[in-house]
Amino acid sequence: SANDCYLYQGFWYDSLFLERLMSAQDHFIPLSTDIFITSCPKTGTTWLKALTFAICTRSRLSGSSASSLLTKMPHECVPLLEYDLAQNPLKRDCAVPLVSTHVPYSSLPKSIISSCCKMIYICRDAKDAFVSLWYFIADMQRSKNVEPVSLEEAFELFCSGISSYGPYWDHVLGYWRASLEFPEKILFLTYEEMKRDTAAHVKKLAEFMGCSFTAEEEEEGEVQKIVSMCSFEKLSNLEVNKNGMHSLDTSYAVKNSVFFRKGEIGDWENNLTPEMGARLDDIMEQKLKGSGLKLPR
Numbered sequence: 001s002a003n004d005c006y007l008y009q010g011f012w013y014d015s016l017f018l019e020r021l022m023s024a025q026d027h028f029i030p031l032s033t034d035i036f037i038t039s040c041p042k043t044g045t046t047w048l049k050a051l052t053f054a055i056c057t058r059s060r061l062s063g064s065s066a067s068s069l070l071t072k073m074p075h076e077c078v079p080l081l082e083y084d085l086a087q088n089p090l091k092r093d094c095a096v097p098l099v100s101t102h103v104p105y106s107s108l109p110k111s112i113i114s115s116c117c118k119m120i121y122i123c124r125d126a127k128d129a130f131v132s133l134w135y136f137i138a139d140m141q142r143s144k145n146v147e148p149v150s151l152e153e154a155f156e157l158f159c160s161g162i163s164s165y166g167p168y169w170d171h172v173l174g175y176w177r178a179s180l181e182f183p184e185k186i187l188f189l190t191y192e193e194m195k196r197d198t199a200a201h202v203k204k205l206a207e208f209m210g211c212s213f214t215a216e217e218e219e220e221g222e223v224q225k226i227v228s229m230c231s232f233e234k235l236s237n238l239e240v241n242k243n244g245m246h247s248l249d250t251s252y253a254v255k256n257s258v259f260f261r262k263g264e265i266g267d268w269e270n271n272l273t274p275e276m277g278a279r280l281d282d283i284m285e286q287k288l289k290g291s292g293l294k295l296p297r
């Protein structure tokens with residue numbers, strides 16, 4: 001809700017995360033092996049976490065316990081910088097070199113920027129990201145017995161840059177520019193491209209993370225196994241993701257199922273009028289002008 005939102009260093013935050021972000025900015029020290037999963041909310045973070053987790057733990061997971069992904073929600077497998085690691089940076093499973101964050105590039109702790117840690121950024125068509133965010137927020141509000149914000153009102157706010165970790169375009173541009181400056185450090189992905197050829201992206205991710213698939217693994221279908229294990233159909237039907245809860249705090253508790261809504265490209269068409277779609281497209285085009293970035297639709 002807008003009443004619990006704060007503008008900090010040019011971006012909008014929920015109070016729950018802002019306080020901890022400020023603490024992380026002062027105290028967080030990455031491990032040299034850390035890989036950061038970065039995104040604006042609702043752009044495919046959960047999926048990217050599942051894929052990267054499956055990729056970098058695959059040798060250990062192919063054994064007896066097929067995977068923690070079957071019993072744990074992807075958010076439980078990868079800690080969130082501005083929540084889990086803000087206060088006690090040492091309390092983490094160092095065997096999994098993944099940390100996630102929604103913090104915009106310009107507000108990341110300096111220790112991360114100056115490290116040689118790699119980052120993977122995922123973004124998505126703004127219309128789909130907005131619609132996904134609206135459902136998410138409305139769901140959270142309903143669970144707190146708060147009257148959900150209307151789609152129209154949320155859309156106006158989003159278009160004026162007011163959304164969780166928004167302005168959306170500034171979030172995208174921050175990581176985009178950084179990825180141009182440090183291409184070996186930052187891998188810039190889109191939800192749409194990852195959806196269209198997930199297997200190619202699983203290989204690309206593995207390569208970028210420094211754990212490429214061997215010829216033998218490829219022959220054994222390891223890439224396809226990970227694609228299937230992390231598919232929307234598979235993850236959304238797991239007991240933990242259907243009925244489990246994701247609660248960080250008394251003020252923040254949502255059903256895991258809320259992170260698995262539809263998993264499709266273009267669902268905005270079922271929710272926004274063509275005029276609203278065109279308006280947001282125009283805004284994005286204006287904002288991204290001259291950056292060299294063109295988001296797929």
Ligand code: A3P
Nearest residue numbers: 042043044045046047132231232260261262263
């Ligand atoms: P929709 O609301 O459009 O369905 P995030 O993880 O960043 O919060 O993003 C959530 C969006 O990713 C939701 O989009 C959700 O359905 C989709 N998603 C979750 N898991 C997915 C998967 N395994 N494959 C594709 N999309 C997925």
